[in-house]
Amino acid sequence: MPTEDKEARFLQCIGEPTRLRIMKLLAGGERCVGDIVSALGREQSLVSHHLRALKDCNVVITRQEAQKVYYHLASPELAEIVLKSESLVTRLSLCQNGRCGE
Amino acid sequence: MPTEDKEARFLQCIGEPTRLRIMKLLAGGERCVGDIVSALGREQSLVSHHLRALKDCNVVITRQEAQKVYYHLASPELAEIVLKSESLVTRLSLCQNGRCGE
C-alpha cells in the first residue's frame, strides 16, 4: 500500500464540504456532537456519519463526558492545512468554473 | 456556492492516488502526456482523463509544442501542499487502519 494511497485517502476524507466545516469548527476548540449539529444545521445522523469518517482517519479524537462526546482535531497542523488550501483556492482561482466536478 | 464547496472540490481533485502521482511528477518540472503515461505505467486514456480533471480545476496548465502537450503545476504552492499533507499523514499516522475507506 503505497504512501500516495494513504495521502489520497486523507485528502479525500477532508475534501468534503460538511467535513471541512466540521474541521473549521473544531479549529476553534473542541465541540460536542450536539454543538456541531446545531452549528451546521444538518441532521444528527449525517453529522455522526461524517464524524466517524474523520475519526476512522485519525483526523479527530474523542473524549466522553457524561452523555456527551467531545471531538477535537488530532493536531493544530490539520487546521493549518485546511486554511492553507482555502487560501490557495481563492488566490489561484481553483475550482471556479462549472466543468470542475459539479 | 460557499467557499467550502470549492475547497472541497479542490481537495477531492488532488485526493486521488493517480492524480497525486501526477502532481508529484510535475513538481519536478513540466512533462508531456507520454512521459507521464510511461512514468505511471497506466493507460494513456486513463492518464488523459485525470489530466483533464486537474486542468478543469486549474491545478495544471498546458502548453502545446508540435504534437505534444506539456503539463505543469499552476503554482509551486501546489507542490508544497502535497508535500505538507504527505508529511502530516506519516507523522500523525493518518488513514492507516483498514476502517478508513478501503
Add this chain to the structure above:
DNA sequence: CGTTCATATGAACAAATATTCATATGCCTA
C-alpha cells in the same frame, strides 16, 4: 427499573467516481 437525552449504527437508495474500450481529433512529414 423505566424514561429521557445524546450519540451511534445499519440498511437502502441516488448520485458521483474511476476505469476500460473504442474512436475521434489534431499536428506533422513524406
Add this chain to the structure above:
DNA sequence: TAGGCATATGAATATTTGTTCATATGAACG
C-alpha cells in the same frame, strides 16, 4: 493528401460515496 504519432473524447460499467430513515446503544436520573 495519406499516413502515423500524440492526445483527447465519449459511452458503458462497476465501485464508491453522501444522504435519509429508522432503530439501537448507552449514560444519567427520577
